[in-house]
Structure formats: C-alpha cells, structure tokens
Amino acid sequence: MEQTKYLIAGCSHAALSALNSIRMLDQDGSLTLVTKDDHLPYSPTVLPYIVSGQSKPEKVKLRDDEFFAQNKVNFISGAGLSTLDVDNNSVTLQNGQEWQYEKLLLATGAAPAIPPIPGLTDTPYHVLRTMDDAVNLHAALESAKSAVVLGGGLIGMHAAENLIKVGVQVTIVEMRPQVLPGYFDAEAAKIIEQTFIENGVAMRIGNTVVGAAPDGEGAKVSLDSGDEITADLLLVCTGVAPVISYLEDGPVETDQGILVNDCMATNIANIWAAGDVAQAVNFYSGEKSVGGILPAAVEQGRIAGMSMINDPAINPYPGGVPLNTYGFFGNQAISVGVSDENALPKDTEVLLNVNEEEMTYQKILIGEGCLLGISGINTDFDPGIMWQLVLQRVDLEPVKEEFLSNPTDTGRDLMSRTWR
Amino acid sequence: MGHSHNTIAFHQDKCDGCGECMTVCAGAKSGTADTLHSRLKIVPSIAANDSFELALCRQCGDPKCVLNCPSGSLTKNHKTGVVPWDAEKCVDCLLCTVGCAYGGITYNAAAGHVMKCDMCDGDPACVKSCPTGALEYNRSAEIYNNYGELEDLFVPGLAACQGCNSELLIRHTMRKIGSNAVVATPPGCIAGMGTVGFNGKTGSKIPVFHPLLTNTASMLAGAKRYYNRIGRDVTMVALAGDGGTVDAGFQSLSGAAERGEQMLYICVDNEGYMNTGMQRSGSTSFGSWTSTTPVGETLHGKTQDAKNMPVIMMMHNCEYVATASLAFMDDYYEKLDKALAAAKRGMAYLHVYSPCPTGWRIPSESTNEVCRKAVETNFVTLWEFAPDEGLRFTHSTDDPLPVEEYLNLSGKYRHLDDAQLTHIENSVERKVAFLNGFMLATSDDGAESLAQ
Known part of the structure; x- marks a missing residue:
C-alpha cells in the first residue's frame, strides 16, 4: 500500500485551492492528487468555450506537469476514488492502487443529474x-x-x-x-x-x-x-449532483452532498470535503446546502487546506452566497447574494433601476442596513467588493444614499478604507 | 529563500484627487485619455471631505482572482510579483472580479474584457505622473532580493538584543560593501554583540579590530595609508556608536576628517551608552530618561539638547555627509553607494539614527516603526551633503506629523511634561529651519528658490 501525507481526490478549483493552502505551510509533506479524468486540471466552467471552439483543450489547463514537479505533487490522472476505508485511513483507486493517507480531501465535484x-x-x-x-x-x-x-x-x-x-x-x-x-x-x-x-x-x-x-x-x-x-x-x-457513490454505506455523513462543518471537516477524523461535492452552510439560511459555484469552491478549498495543515490564520467558512457572473451576447449579468426579495422579510428595501431601451437593469436589496444582494445587467459594480460587503455585514446606513446611486465608487471607497 | 516584490504604495493623506494618474494610466495602457480605461481608480471618500481612496490591484501574494480563473489566463509571476492577465486565454467570464475584494481587476465595458494593473514592467506610469507624491513605487523589495543573495559577513548568532536596529544595519552594510574591507568597531553595542569575536573566535568574516573609544578614526587612517602605500585599494569602515563618535571619539574623527583621510565612518546613533547600562551621551536627546539622567522629584530626564553631529561633520571638509534611517532602506542604500565612492577621495560620514529597544524601552517589534515615525515627525531629518552639491533633503520635511506621535512610542519619554514637550517641538522646528536655510544657501535647488 502506498503512503501519502495529503491525499486530494479531485483536481479542479476546490482541490487546487486546498493544495495552494497546504503548500503555503508545508512545502515538503507528500501530497497526492488523484482524478478520474485523463486530463491535466481544467475547470468545468470553461467547457462551453471548448464546445464553441473559442478555446482549445490544451489552452485551458489550470496547472501543468512543471507546476506539479515544482510543488512536489504526485499527480495521478485517470483514476478516481473507488472505495474508502476510514478505519485504515486508506482508499482504493479505480486503477486498483491502494493509498493510505494522513489527511484526505474529497473534492470529487459533481456530475450531471x-x-x-x-x-x-x-x-x-x-x-x-x-x-x-x-x-x-x-x-x-x-x-x-x-x-x-x-x-x-x-x-x-x-x-x-x-x-x-x-x-x-x-x-x-x-x-x-x-x-x-x-x-x-x-x-x-x-x-x-x-x-x-x-x-x-x-x-x-x-x-x-x-x-x-x-x-x-x-x-x-x-x-x-x-x-x-x-x-x-x-x-x-x-443540473448536477455531487459525486459521492464511493461513500455508499460508509460512515461519512452525506445528505445531498457530503456534510461539512465550517472548517470543511466531515464527521470522520482526517477527512475533509470541499467544492461541488460538499454540503456546507448557507450564509443566509444557516442551513446546509449544496452550492456548485466556482468562487465557493475556491473558498471552501482554501479553508479545507488551511484546516488540514492546522494553519493558525484560518477563519471559519462564513457560508455560501449565490454568486454569478454571466456574459451573454456581449452583455454582462452579475449577481451577488439574494436577487429575489420575495424570499426576504417584508421590510427589505428594494432599489430597482431598469432601462429597457439601454438594456440595463440593477437591483439592490438592503435589510437592517446591510447589503443582502445586488444584481445587474450591463451595470457597473465590483462583485468581489459586494461579496465582502455582504459577508462582513458592513453597515451601509451612513452611506446609503451614495451607495444606491453609485455602488461602484462607494464600494471601492468602503473597501479601500477597510483594507488600507 | 522567498522573493520580495516592489509595490505601489498609496499615501492617502497626500492625494488631492486630481486624477492625473488615471489619465496617464489610460493613456499608457489603452492609448486614450478616457479614464474609463484606467487600471487604477481614485474615488472620493464619503467619510471625509477632500479625501480620496484608491482601488488598484495589489498583486496579492496569494491571489484569489488567479484561483477563480477557469481558463488559466491569470497567473502569479513569483519573480516579478505581478499577476499578469493573458487576453489570449481569457473567456471573459468575469469570475476573477468576484475574487477581488479591492476592485483591482474590473470589467471594462468599452473594451469588452477585464483589465488590471501590470505595474508597467517595473516603471509604473501613474507613479511618475503623481504631482503630490501620493503614489510611490516602493523598491525596497529589490534591495532585499539583490542584497539577500550576497554573503552575510557576520556570523549568525550575534548577541544583539531582540529587535536591535544596529544588527540589521551592520549586516546590510557589510553585505553591500563586501569583503575587501577592514572594519573598526570601537567599544559599544556593535563590538559588544560579538562582531570582534569571543573565546578566541572572530565574529565576522572580514578583518575586524577593536580600537579604543577615542582613536577609531586615527587607527583607520593609519591602516588606510599603509594599504595605499603597498598599492591595495581596501575600504576602511568604522561601525561606531554615538559615544565613540560624538563624545570620546570626536577628537580623532575631527582630525581625520580635517586631513581628508579616506574612510567610511558610520555613526550608529542610539542616543546613549546603551551597551554599558544606558548612560547619557552628547547625542542623547532632550528629556530622555537614561540611567544618568533619571526621572525623579527634581530631575526629569536629560536637561540639554543633543549635539547635532551630522551638521558638525558637514563643517569638516568631508567628501560626503548624510543622515539615514533604516525605515527608509532604499534611501540608505543610495547614500551608502555615494558614501563608498566618496570614501575613495576622503572622509565619508553617515549618521544613522538607530532606536534601541532595550535602552529606549520600546517593544522589540516596534523598532522600525520608531525609525519611521522619527522621520515622519521631523524629529530626524534625512538629508545629504556634498561640497559641490550642497545640502539636499531626501525625505520631505513638509507637513510633518505631530512630534508626540514619535515620542509616545518610547518609554524613555513617558514622563515628559508640557514644558518639555514644547521645548522638543521648538527644537525640532529650529533644526529643520536651520537645515532649510543651509539647503537654500548651498544647493542649486536652493539657489533657484532664492532667486524666485
């Protein structure tokens, strides 16, 4: 049986993000990345562009062999997880190999439902x-x-x-x-x-x-x-559903996906899960749900990696927030947080600005002085800043007028002050 | 060893919101004056009138935009520190903008794709265009990268106190100067921490000797003349404290400077005899607590002002005189270059203000902050002087912070009363005014402003 300190199953955003966190503090600990795919890591998000021919498979790889060599990563492709034995801290791969791990991350993603x-x-x-x-x-x-x-x-x-x-x-x-x-x-x-x-x-x-x-x-x-x-x-x-078949009848707790706590740890010692396969807490409801969005996978992977390496700088997962950037026919649609006020308390403030001729749309939802969601088509705001305003529950009362009329500059002002 | 990277720093207090940086950025990157295309954005602050904030890519060490990119078009270049964007690979999905909490990578609707700062290949156009100095290209990282590769000429494990500024100084300095040098470390912390050695072993990898407190400059002068006679070009370096320079060592230094002896004399000024129990020296500042200027019922620290040694040296026919502070490392290295060149012709004198965590009662992790605040409050001024070029400030003395912001950092000033504070404020102002007068009278810049 082969041995590895860190075993990461999956090799897309959550997995690579965890790898990044682990290598921040442990440059030498043996690390093995296994994937069922036969390719170098890529993102499912980029696939529509492969379909159209706008991009080519060889152009979109997220990491290459040189990266794996530099970072001392043992990359095994074409061999997903087949079975998991939590008592022995070991897995069997689809190619028959057996691996014993000290810490295991399940980032096996989702498959079409x-x-x-x-x-x-x-x-x-x-x-x-x-x-x-x-x-x-x-x-x-x-x-x-x-x-x-x-x-x-x-x-x-x-x-x-x-x-x-x-x-x-x-x-x-x-x-x-x-x-x-x-x-x-x-x-x-x-x-x-x-x-x-x-x-x-x-x-x-x-x-x-x-x-x-x-x-x-x-x-x-x-x-x-x-x-x-x-x-x-x-x-x-x-739609997609988490890939968890290899956990069937095992002790790792699952619902729609693998249930994790705010450090992405599962109920079993030495096992974490992140990304589309994980069922983590939702920022708004506090309930656990499967997400399936890329920035959440990156964030969960980062936290899982930090938890696996015992990074003292770890902050618990604040919860999943719907995030979407969507370009269509030269237009840009972006949404951060809640977009439909019907799901929110009645006293939620709604600011809506629609111009059908110009084809612009913007909606801002504010509750208890904090940003709950902002969505727009062909309008200008920085989604990364908005996400932080939501997560940190930044009090917008003192700047509300400015925020509603110019969320971009007001957001930049707030974040520049916060992060200086 | 890790690699450091240069950064664009934003001094918010100096920004007047003129927007020139954005115009220049748009021009440099998109060939238009339309600031829509600028990679950096200055926005008015809602919190304070006439105040501005900045959104700009911070070239994060662990960039989230890169982790969010599904097409491999964003990467981190660990050599330059820049996060470059590859238009060829980008699929315009904008997920990078979700990852950035700084507004550093943004969608440019006019261009139809994202844009971000690429630091202009190490020569940022915005910084050069900024009329107020609010944007600064900080090159300190280059220094650490370049000199970090050179051999450290002192042994590891010198017995300096935790947070010692002098140890940092001598390690940087001798890496830069190299091994073709003879070093004199008279009695004081630098010798005391073990540079001259202990138990029969040397503490440095170059010839080092331990003159008396009184004769550092004369001994170096003699050694230099000998090397000159046998035809070897060797650099003479004094690493002396303020006691060995300002007080007991003054006569021999004054004589050597007057005779134009070729050496680099560095005074590491920690404002007292810190190595022997924190006694006051001629360089101890007014009001300071020391073991010989205690704080009690009658005495409240030192009752005299410090001798202004670098100004005295300016009057000594030196080839080069400058003051320095390690919070401004790039400034120090520039001066060290000039001083080394001058030391081939005659006396080069560097006066480095060097806070002492133990003797000044400052937390060891705050040394650099104390260095910085000393300069930002004008308590310490950074300048250089050469006979044909006159005096030039290397850090502006305009708009200083209140001097209390510096004094409050050190336990040795904790007892100051209002009268003492006023005394210090006045003497800081007087010293700056004096240097300004000297600058106006001696330098070309000064002559120009006098003519106007």
Missing part, C-alpha cells in the same frame, strides 16, 4: 461536465444543424449561446417559469431570455419534457404542451 424522462436512456444525448464531453460535443457540431438544450441554467444557457454562434439552430427548454433562477429575478431573466430570442434561440420557458426518443441520428423530445421538437443534438443540462 439526468432527469427521469421516459425514453431518455434510449436516446442519444450529450452532457457537458468533463473535457471529454466538451470535445465530443464540439466534434458533433460538425454535422449538426439543430440542437435542443434541456435546462436554462448557467451551463445550458452558455452552451446554447455558443452553439448558435457556430450556426446551430438552438431550442432551450426550461421547466421552471424563468431562466437562471436563484441568481436573477423574473424581470432580469426576462431581459436575458429576450436577448436569446433576438439572437435566434427558440425559448420554451415553463415547458416540461414528457418524453424523448431517437430520431434518425438525432433526437425527438415531446413537451407537456403537446409540441414535439426534433434536433440533430440533444444536450441535457438539467
């Missing part, structure tokens, strides 16, 4: 979560003239835009009444949907897919409205 649509399993469809998915989908575009995208979330919308840009006729089907729920309210979503329609994307919002079947080389989907859509390509982007 495939909805139980009748006929779907017999129908050829694509998903978009791994580099291989992206390369396959990119190759499929050569012959495809039309596509149906199931799901109007981030990946689905990104993919749809990138498909139409290379000349594929696209239909998006979203079961919920708006696209991008959780990040934007219905009004902002409407602006985004409208832009997609203007750019030639067919939007079927509020429609449920009730069946799928093969159609020649392509696929045919039936909607609850009775309509049928046929397309050369079917892309299923209906």
